Amino acid sequence: MLEHLTVVTHPLVQHKLTLMRDKETSTAGFRRLLREISLLLAYEVTRGLEMTTTEIETPLQKMQAPVLDGKKLALISILRAGNGLLDGVLELVPAARVGFVGLYRDPETLQPVQYYCKVPAELEDRLTILVDPMLATGNSSVAAVDLMKEKGAKNIRFLCLLAAPEGVARMREAHPDVPIVTAAVDECLNDHGYIVPGLGDAGDRMFGTK
Numbered sequence: 001m002l003e004h005l006t007v008v009t010h011p012l013v014q015h016k017l018t019l020m021r022d023k024e025t026s027t028a029g030f031r032r033l034l035r036e037i038s039l040l041l042a043y044e045v046t047r048g049l050e051m052t053t054t055e056i057e058t059p060l061q062k063m064q065a066p067v068l069d070g071k072k073l074a075l076i077s078i079l080r081a082g083n084g085l086l087d088g089v090l091e092l093v094p095a096a097r098v099g100f101v102g103l104y105r106d107p108e109t110l111q112p113v114q115y116y117c118k119v120p121a122e123l124e125d126r127l128t129i130l131v132d133p134m135l136a137t138g139n140s141s142v143a144a145v146d147l148m149k150e151k152g153a154k155n156i157r158f159l160c161l162l163a164a165p166e167g168v169a170r171m172r173e174a175h176p177d178v179p180i181v182t183a184a185v186d187e188c189l190n191d192h193g194y195i196v197p198g199l200g201d202a203g204d205r206m207f208g209t210k
């Protein structure tokens with residue numbers, strides 16, 4: 001079982017994160033680093049998956065060997081920045097089922113509004129991993145978890161690259177049953193809801209938009 005918050009302090013993760021934070025890092029470099037770091041984070045967020053054994057035959061003898069048990073896990077990308085993390089995680093777990101959630105912030109109420117949702121069937125029987133690089137205010141993350149629970153998911157984990165203390169607290173309050181895995185928890189949010197020191201707008205940096 002994962003703790004409510006896991007900060008992945010592995011030196012490779014921290015080194016790559018520093019390169020990603022650097023504003024001089026190009027779009028191509030940022031994307032490559034995100035793919036690499038997401039493989040390492042995927043390793044952590046899939047810790048403790050249920051296992052069973054199957055009989056195989058090595059060149060020497062038969063053995064009961066460990067394999068993943070249960071239904072294929074579900075990876076849910078929170079659009080659009082989630083797609084950057086999704087690619088790397090999928091490389092590590094290629095048989096995973098994939099879903100997408102689109103949320104925008106209503107300019108008047110500032111609350112997240114869903115504009116897209118397509119998720120795999122039978123979420124209740126799958127480990128469901130939501131991916132979004134930035135856990136900032138936590139509003140969209142909480143809304144995305146709400147939605148997954150409405151769709152039946154019972155075993156949910158949240159994977160991000162960077163988190164703000166405000167977002168972690170909001171998730172802990174709304175969804176204490178959802179463990180968060182991240183590479184760092186930064187200082188705070190600024191007045192525009194950006195994580196400080198952060199890395200800027202993750203979507204813009206990975207897609208080269210502004």
Ligand code: URA
Pocket residue numbers: 081134136193194195196198199200201202203
């Ligand atoms: N989303 C981003 O892309 N960056 C932040 O710092 C906060 C939210």
